[in-house]
Amino acid sequence: MSANLHQHGPSCPGCVAPDLAFAAHDHANCTTDVLAHADALAAVRNVRLTPVRRRVLEILLEQHRAMGAYDVLERLARDGFGNQPPVAYRALEFLVENGLVHRVQRLNAYVACMHPGEAHAPAFLICGTCSAVAEAPAEAARAALDVSAGNVGFAVDRLSIEAMGTCPVCQAKGAP
Amino acid sequence: MSANLHQHGPSCPGCVAPDLAFAAHDHANCTTDVLAHADALAAVRNVRLTPVRRRVLEILLEQHRAMGAYDVLERLARDGFGNQPPVAYRALEFLVENGLVHRVQRLNAYVACMHPGEAHAPAFLICGTCSAVAEAPAEAARAALDVSAGNVGFAVDRLSIEAMGTCPVCQAKGAP
DNA sequence: ATATCTTATGTTATACTATTACGTGTCAAG
DNA sequence: CTTGACACGTAATAGTATAACATAAGATAT
Numbered sequence: 080m081s082a083n084l085h086q087h088g089p090s091c092p093g094c095v096a097p098d099l100a101f102a103a104h105d106h107a108n109c110t111t112d113v114l115a116h117a118d119a120l121a122a123v124r125n126v127r128l129t130p131v132r133r134r135v136l137e138i139l140l141e142q143h144r145a146m147g148a149y150d151v152l153e154r155l156a157r158d159g160f161g162n163q164p165p166v167a168y169r170a171l172e173f174l175v176e177n178g179l180v181h182r183v184q185r186l187n188a189y190v191a192c193m194h195p196g197e198a199h200a201p202a203f204l205i206c207g208t209c210s211a212v213a214e215a216p217a218e219a220a221r222a223a224l225d226v227s228a229g230n231v232g233f234a235v236d237r238l239s240i241e242a243m244g245t246c247p248v249c250q251a252k253g254a255p
Numbered sequence: 256m257s258a259n260l261h262q263h264g265p266s267c268p269g270c271v272a273p274d275l276a277f278a279a280h281d282h283a284n285c286t287t288d289v290l291a292h293a294d295a296l297a298a299v300r301n302v303r304l305t306p307v308r309r310r311v312l313e314i315l316l317e318q319h320r321a322m323g324a325y326d327v328l329e330r331l332a333r334d335g336f337g338n339q340p341p342v343a344y345r346a347l348e349f350l351v352e353n354g355l356v357h358r359v360q361r362l363n364a365y366v367a368c369m370h371p372g373e374a375h376a377p378a379f380l381i382c383g384t385c386s387a388v389a390e391a392p393a394e395a396a397r398a399a400l401d402v403s404a405g406n407v408g409f410a411v412d413r414l415s416i417e418a419m420g421t422c423p424v425c426q427a428k429g430a431p
Numbered sequence: 432a433t434a435t436c437t438t439a440t441g442t443t444a445t446a447c448t449a450t451t452a453c454g455t456g457t458c459a460a461g
Numbered sequence: 462c463t464t465g466a467c468a469c470g471t472a473a474t475a476g477t478a479t480a481a482c483a484t485a486a487g488a489t490a491t
Contacts, residue, residue, distance in 0.1 A: 129439070148477070161441050168478065169440080184360035185415065187477065202400055204409045215407060219399035224378055224416060227391045232423030233380045239361065240400060241415050247408030305468070324448070337470045344449065345469080363448065
């Protein structure tokens with residue numbers, strides 16, 4: 080399916096796959112893979128990936144871009160689900176708790192995780208020009224911060240790292 | 256002034272001085288120092304640290320704890336300043352732009368910077384138990400992230416690192 | 432099978448966070 | 462003393478998130 084084998088960046092700047100960010104890949108496959116992984120995870124953990132929850136994940140996977148809760152809600156409403164805020168917030172909360180979606184604090188928005196199940200400390204690279212959001216490995220940064228925190232006796236539980244900046248595509252455009 | 260020479264942690268868990276976090280110091284001095292530094296910075300940069308702006312900084316310095324814009328606004332109103340949101344938001348925006356205050360994304364809140372003028376990549380340690388917010392050095396984490404970002408061609412402009420966890424005081428209380 | 436318990440969803444209302452727009456005041460430069 | 466830039470006051474509104482309660486759907490144990 081060549082329509083889904085696209086160049087990420089100009090045509091799909093929001094792709095968040097870390098090893099694939101700003102590179103070409105088969106989008107249909109990556110979406111399918113994540114959904115399959117989500118189903119498997121739900122079974123293993125004995126939690127329910129209900130229609131609303133699954134649909135929210137699909138919606139976020141469609142665009143590979145951070146979406147606000149109300150944008151998600153609008154999509155849900157169109158699909159016949161409830162159109163009140165809690166419907167979206169509850170589904171998003173479930174997905175975040177189960178590591179299927181990440182919340183981008185800086186944008187008050189949500190993005191599908193491309194590595195469900197893999198333990199990872201996510202760092203987000205947010206392009207200020209095209210609003211693309213990429214997920215990058217942050218193990219090293221996490222380790223460095225654990226040292227800083229340890230020096231003052233602070234025990235880190237969850238860590239969020241978010242970088243504003245410019246993606247390679249927009250850098251190329253900006254300085255031609 | 257011994258009333259201000261207090262033990263940070265139990266009695267003032269929100270103190271954010273990085274080298275002083277969770278340790279004793281003269282609070283009056285640290286507040287005065289920061290304000291003096293702010294005045295000097297404003298003069299050098301030829302910007303105006305007006306009454307509202309200075310008052311907002313003072314308010315944030317009082318508690319050494321992240322405060323929401325509306326909490327700040329309430330305090331301003333009591334002091335005879337305008338009581339509409341833009342009054343607080345504009346002052347906070349100015350202070351953030353000038354590096355005198357940091358915004359904590361995770362809390363939608365603001366905290367006074369204890370190192371105005373010093374170039375620093377702030378990382379915040381947020382205690383989930385007592386809501387204390389400490390500022391920790393993050394140069395190493397920043398360097399590590401620059402590598403990750405560089406690998407995908409992303410140029411980092413601003414970086415925010417926020418850790419949820421438990422401060423030493425609450426760790427001691429929690430496991431006695 | 433049915434009662435029961437638990438979990439999820441639908442819905443209403445409301446709280447919290449933030450910005451736009453516009454009028455007024457203030458201060459320094461010309 | 463006028464002008465122009467900047468700051469402040471105020472009203473209105475936009476955007477984000479949650480509390481509370483009722484209904485429905487699934488699981489479990491008789």
